[in-house]
Amino acid sequence: MWFCDAALILTVAGxxxxxxLLISMCAVGILLPQCLWLVDFxxxxxxxxxLNLTGYMLDHRIxxxxxxxxxxxxxxxxxxxxxxxxLGYDKRALPxxxxxxxxxxxxxYFFTPPAGAHPTNANVPININYLYGFNxxxxxxxxxxxxxxxxxxxxxxxxxxxxxxxxxxxxFAAPPPVAGRKVTIxxxxxxxxxxxx
Numbered sequence: 702m703w704f705c706d707a708a709l710i711l712t713v714a715g716x717x718x719x720x721x722l723l724i725s726m727c728a729v730g731i732l733l734p735q736c737l738w739l740v741d742f743x744x745x746x747x748x749x750x751x752l753n754l755t756g757y758m759l760d761h762r763i764x765x766x767x768x769x770x771x772x773x774x775x776x777x778x779x780x781x782x783x784x785x786x787x788l789g790y791d792k793r794a795l796p797x798x799x800x801x802x803x804x805x806x807x808x809x810y811f812f813t814p815p816a817g818a819h820p821t822n823a824n825v826p827i828n829i830n831y832l833y834g835f836n837x838x839x840x841x842x843x844x845x846x847x848x849x850x851x852x853x854x855x856x857x858x859x860x861x862x863x864x865x866x867x868x869x870x871x872x873f874a875a876p877p878p879v880a881g882r883k884v885t886i887x888x889x890x891x892x893x894x895x896x897x898x
Contacts, residue, residue, distance in 0.1 A: 702805055702830070705731050705734070705735065705738075705773075705774060711723050719788060721788040721790065721791040724785060726801065729794045730802060737754065738755060738774045738775075741753070742774075785869065789875050789877065790869045790876070795863065802858075805830065809829040816834060817833075828840075832850050833846070
């Protein structure tokens with residue numbers, strides 16, 4: 702339910718389908734946050750604290766395997782940029798990611814444990830997508846929690862998603878029209894152009 706996990710899954714689907722829209726959605730949603738993750742991780746490795754997004758990566762109570770899985774935050778942004786060069790940037794990505802992020806946000810808010818929760822299973826994530834503030838030990842208290850969720854999703858859109866969209870739209874070419882793409886259907890070792898098999 703984390704935005705970054707959703708982006709990882711969509712990136713795999715986007716690579717499989719060679720879909721500029723899916724790749725572009727992921728780029729809009731996570732390029733800026735993942736770059737912040739990388740900076741925070743580097744600062745933590747040097748023994749300093751920045752945003753405390755990656756403190757868990759140096760927490761020896763968490764298994765090396767689990768922390769190793771989280772390293773996708775480092776290579777996924779690079780992969781997305783390479784895929785954008787290859788497939789192009791689909792400008793429909795901003796509204797599509799906005800709908801996905803809002804849906805994930807509200808599902809997490811209503812159906813997952815809040816900050817400060819102590820689930821019986823220690824592996825159950827809490828405060829997914831920081832919908833209760835940046836402190837996992839307790840929810841934020843400066844504004845009504847329902848209003849905070851709306852403000853947080855709006856702030857993400859305004860500060861992360863929209864600027865990323867504007868930069869990507871200017872930086873990368875638009876994908877070729879669907880009619881111009883060669884689509885093949887593969888049967889075992891042979892390929893037949895779509896519509897002729």
